[in-house]
Structures are given as structure tokens and as C-alpha cells.
Amino acid sequence: MNAAYIKPFIQGIRSVFGTMVNLEVAIGTPTIKSEPLSTYDVSGVIGISGEVVGSIVLSFPAETAQQIVARFSGEECDVTSPDFADAVGELVNMVSGAGKADLPHKGASISCPSVVVGKNHRIATGHETPCVVVPCKTECGQFVIEIALKEATVGAAAA
């Protein structure tokens, strides 16, 4: 995948977590995701469409997500509460919005977030869209951002 698709979202993670969660993020080595081998407990998913199409996923272990949401929203929430899902959705929304703004293609827009809560779920992207997984290490624990993006086929952006 074009590195110009990855860097904006890594920068988005750093800036959103730095300013909104007051949390420093150590970025690990990005790898191509060939199979959804890892499992997580909480995932925020957002779609991107237009000149580039794909999805951005932030996936967390439950305990890490709870700590991050507590720092972000200023209060402890149970993972099953609507406030918890709203907070995770808002985080993926901000990271995706920040990343999208720095993509080389300007004609892309982001969808509304969906938040998955379920112990040990896996998330797969269709094999036609390359997906890069970037491990993120923080004092609240590790999580990943998955960036699955490709250029839209001609005509699809306006379709």
C-alpha cells in the first residue's frame, strides 16, 4: 500500500491521543495484514469513500479501551454502556478525520463510526483491499490501528 495512505493516520493517532487523551503513543512497525489472526474486545470502525475507499479500524483489549475512554471522557464507563461506544466512536472519528485531511487524494469522505463490543472478535477486510496493521503502545496498554485503503476505480467516486 502507498505509504502516503498510512502516515496521515499515524500522525492522526499521535495528535488525537496526545491532545484529547493526554496519552503518548509509541508507534510500532506497520505490517501487512494477511489474515485476521489477532482478536480484540472493542473496535471502532469507520468507512472511507470517494477517490479512495476503505476503512479505518481501532481495536483494543477491553481494559485498555476502558482506561483510554476514562481519560478521554473524564469518567469511567462500562464497556456495555452507550457512552462507552460513543467515546470509542468519537476517537476513531477524530483519528480518521485528521488522517483523511492529509491524504494525497482530497476527494474522500468518512462515514459515521460503528463500534463493536465482544470478547475476542476478529475483523476482516475483503482480500481486494490491502490492509496495514500498526501496533500502538501506550501506558494504558497496546492497541492497533488498521488502515485498509485503495484508490477508487474510475467512476466509483462519483457513483
Add this chain to the structure above:
Amino acid sequence: MNAAYIKPFIQGIRSVFGTMVNLEVAIGTPTIKSEPLSTYDVSGVIGISGEVVGSIVLSFPAETAQQIVARFSGEECDVTSPDFADAVGELVNMVSGAGKADLPHKGASISCPSVVVGKNHRIATGHETPCVVVPCKTECGQFVIEIALKEATVGAAAA
């Protein structure tokens, strides 16, 4: 939510499942989703952005998803296989694409699908986007389509 946002996707379910899965779908009464009370094992998620923003989710019990994928792709797949995720992703892609084409707003585009596999997961949409759940009954079992859509705020479509 505007009924004009719901009907195209119900029609999409009927036509895609009728032609591609050879499966008649009885559509139940749509309800507003206030909390993600139900759990599912397999979900296909796709984002919509542009003049309308939101997401479309198809959620299945594992056994129903396996039966539907077998009819759709012509072969049995394990729920953990990449082919299974591809098939579920393709189904939500086709239903969303068919529905999008009949939306009153023409400037909307769909993202690539993400497929969640995990026993008893829940999917939440942010409280700012109304979400309608439509139960679908088939001879392979029941599943739901969730339609969460709202008009984009001014300027967001081009952002």
C-alpha cells in the same frame, strides 16, 4: 429517520438475496435501535459518506451466516476462513450498493466492507445517528439489517 432512507435497503436485501442467494426474505417491522441489546456472531459493516453519512450492517447468527454463504458462494466455508469473510463482505457490499443507488440523495458513496466474526458481539452506532433495525426471516434463519443514516452537515460532503 426518513423512510426514504430505509426502503432502498429493504429492496436491496430482497433483490440481492433473491437473485444471488436464491433465498426469499420476509421483512419484519423496522424498529428504532436505542441500545445494542441483541448480540450476533457475524456482521458485515459498510460505511456511507457524502451527502448522507452513516453505516449499513448485516448481522447474523453463525449458523445462519454459514448457510447463506454456502448458498451464495456454492461451497461450505468455516466462519474463520478468509473466503467466508469475503462472502459476507460481498453481500453487504451488494445490498448497500443497491440501496445507495435508490437513495433520494445521489451524492453518496460506499466504503469497503469490514467483517466482524466473534460470538455474541454487539454493534453500536453513535447516538447522533438514528439507527433502524429491520428483522429478516429466511429458511436459513433470521438476521437483521441495521440502517444508520443522516443527512451530512453542510460542507461535510465535500470535506
